[in-house]
Amino acid sequence: METAFVDSPLGILKIEGDTEGVSTISMLDEKEPITETIPEVLEDCVYQLSEYFEGKRSDFNVKLNPQGTDFQQKVWEELLNIPHGKTRTYLEQTKAIGDLKAIRAVASANGKNPISIIIPCHRVIGSDGSLTGYAGGLWRKKWLLEHESPAKQTSLF
Structure with a gap:
């Protein structure tokens, strides 16, 4: 499982995933060091979220892998x-x-x-x-x- 911490207008986002897809995007209230080098499996997600926050994206096409019932x-x-x-x-x-x-x-x-x-x-x-x-x-x-x-x-x- 790879993890990246990225800054956003909503605070730090913690993004987790692997080759099966993104499994977690959570918003943190505490500070975390921003990830300098985004893991390759999370690069597209981070890029699309950046576009979303800039108002350039309304739909996502990231591979998702949420775990639940x-x-x-x-x-x-x-x-x-x-x-x-x-x-x-x-x-x-x-x-x-x-x-x-x-x-x-x-x-x-x-x-x-x-x-x-x-x-x-x-x-x-x-x-x-x-x-x-x-x-x-x-x-x-x-x-x-x-x-x-x-x-x-x-x-x-």
């Missing part, structure tokens, strides 16, 4: 169907996987998503439009949604 895998796969710049409620996400009784399990699986940003769990919001639950912190969820919003706020002054 079959149910979690199903939920994470469905998260990939939420378009850039759009949101979906937890109820809509539950309907999309075809099990209306699983809303709590869907929310739990979203919270255990090991590949932040690329598997866009940040695009799932409360039924009332509120920013609920995000493992990286609500300020990061808000930042990501604003970054992806097709209607950018402009200054009046």
Whole structure:
């Protein structure tokens, strides 16, 4: 397993993966030394994330290898169907996987998503439009949604 620590507008990102794909992208609150030489198996991921943060990329084509239960895998796969710049409620996400009784399990699986940003769990919001639950912190969820919003706020002054 290879690891890289990269700087981002959201703080340090810890990226882990191997030839099978990226297995983890996590946002750290503590400082870590930035990786000087990115491992070859992570180079494309780091490059695509850089483009994303620069506003030059809205879709990723990185090989992914998240580890989780079959149910979690199903939920994470469905998260990939939420378009850039759009949101979906937890109820809509539950309907999309075809099990209306699983809303709590869907929310739990979203919270255990090991590949932040690329598997866009940040695009799932409360039924009332509120920013609920995000493992990286609500300020990061808000930042990501604003970054992806097709209607950018402009200054009046």
